[in-house]
Amino acid sequence: MPNRKIRLTAATLPVVMVISVLMLLVVLFVYSLWDMNLLYYSSYHYKRQQQENLNSAIILYSNDSTFLREHNEEKTFRLFETDSSSTVRFLSKQWGLYEALHVSSHNGNFSSTQLLGKKQECDHKAALWLCDRNRALSLSGGTEIRGKIYIPLNGINYTQIDGDYYRGEEIPYTRLGIADAQLPPIDSTSLVIPESLKEYREQSDELPTTTQTYYSFLEPTRFFSTIENPDEIVLRGNAVLFADELKISASSKINEAIIIARKVTIEEGFTGSMQIFCSDSVMIQENVILQYPSGIYLKAEIDYPFVSLSDNSEMNGYVIILGRIRDEELLFPSYRQSDKSLLRGLLYVDGTTNIRGEISGAVYLKDCFFSSNMNVYAGTLYNTRISRNDNIAYPVFLSGKYTRKEIKTIY
Template sequence: MKHLSAFSLPTVMVISILICLLILFTIDIFCFDNIYYSYYHQAQQQKEDINSAFVLYCNDSTLLKEVEEEGGYQLYEDNPQTSISIKAGKWGLYEYAEVRATDNHFSSIRLLGKVQDCNYEAALWVCSRDMPLSFSGKSEVKGSTYIPANGIKYVDLGSLSFEGKEIKDYYIDLSEKELPEVDRSYLYLMDKYLKETEVMPSFEDSGYKNYYSFSDEEMHYYIPNGIREFSMKGHVILHGDEVNLSSKTILSDVILLARRVTIDEGFCGSLQIIATDTVILNKNAHLRYPSGIYLKGNNDRTFLRMDENSTLNGYAIIFGTTENNTENHVEENFRQASNAVFNGLLYVDGIAHLQGYCYGGAYFKECYYLASDKAYPTTICNAEIYRNNQIGFPFFFEQSGYRRKEIKTLN
């Protein structure tokens, strides 16, 4: 008879326990992997549901009212986990919306514009006067072009001849004596933000943060004259009198209210400027999309200038006047240099001197070519104007439809 060692039984028991533990560990890993996969799948599905909610909100004008009345919205009737809430608010001439899953696990805040600027969807609109619209130099228009009843002329201006392309007949339609109607609630944009705060601490003295989330209340700060280098992002409204933005200033998504704003060479940022007097984009200054400039005040003697190689992506809306001009002196409200680039909605209720590149939609009360020795009324020279429907337009015109376009995700 074979005898076993006294140590054999404990050894077998230890090995058996280790094997059981290994099996249990393997099962736990498998279960954890399944739980992780289930959570990942649920998270991805909720993100897709949020994307679906934004698509629905951008196309259904009744959705927000229904959400407010019902306290939420269920995307799919047979799945309560697809319940979401929506909040929206104006941000300058754009809009931001927050979609949140009702279990609060996931949410997204996005900046929105309009799909249409207005029903005309013009590449160029010049109000009707008792003279034709003239083009000279290397000028070209592609897209719906609304012109005075007196028609179009392609002319030489002194030694400067017309070297562009004539506008195709199917692009041409007649304009009216007035610009397309605007939503009057936006005529008082400056007043809106001034009324929302009584105390504006200087950001130098307040221990401000560099970033404020759009899920929190908007913040207001005052910028003293002479401050040229600072950083601010998010749900912030900056106030000042005469503000200079240097190449070392970092701004993203903010709103700036001031009398006069000068943007120095090398600046690159995105913001909406609401000013009452003057905005100057010096050469090689760049306002990234989505940016904007809104000028109203100063007895309509407002002025926006875009210098060489500057860019503005978003909108420029200037309320000026055509009444301060004489035969020998013209006060323009907008001037763009010959190689500056504008992309978006350009609206000048006054006098525009347009050169360079303009993509989007340009609407002018009057346009002049201001040569060094003479002013040519109702004339555009050395400007290439193309309709662009790919951007999100600002909320501005009365007849622009409901449909929204996503511009960017905000944190």
């Protein structure tokens, strides 16, 4: 059979070349996709690793009391000896009775700033501690206490007030401990910040009438003062406000700031967060919500300091009352809480209290009483609901285990 010759036209070669180029482009495109995917994965892995390094740094700080010996002092630390990119920078400072911790990556491209408190308020981890005043703790009405209770040596009386007998169950001995005559000791370093802030009063600026500025915790703290009561106070972030007698209206917008004054009144309807340091009194009117983490620290410069929490109001954080306090006749409680109110956090009062309503956290009291129809019942809780809360971070205030706990991210 004769050989048949294949004849190619002149157009065949360009077609072959075009097809070859297209195939080459497809190969290059596939390679580029693979290379881009590898680059994306590498970038994602790097970012994820840096974020994990920051998380590890926060955990390290939260569990090692010797890691940073002083606040306001920057420290650099390499998490893994063989990896220079695991170097992390630390800077912490006290913010009221909490701590602000800033951690950043080796090149500063990744960072996190957290507000921290203590994982437990002190080693006792009490629901209630009532100092020994040579009389028993009396429970009446709808009082309910959940958690460890430290009571006077004289024990517990289950009693009645105005015919209203104690309606709860008898508390088992396994949940009882013996309280001392004094409250658990205070961490002396926690008392430094309230005093040190006062030194900046002379350097403070006049409070702006209105501002939407958020004062970053990455910048120096801003200090303001006011001699009047503005209709509206707008103060957010890393800022301190000095005043004498301050009224905070419902229209005010305050978050994370610190207030230093002699006397503070928070008017009905306000919602926000702040730490208040004062020397006379703090009045929280009805329908007020002080969001977590807020706080009231009253170091009395008078004989009868006073903090009150009114009906339908919430305090989330702490109430601490110290100083020269007198109330031998149990007529002027340092802390009064209404029946329809909630305190979530630490209550520490080195004085007398008249408490109703609900407390979720830890309660440490020098003394308590209840008054009705001109009668005073010493060492008595009536319609008071107290439950231990281990899900929040407590202020850095009492001596005890160091461990810190994250509260929130700040900026």
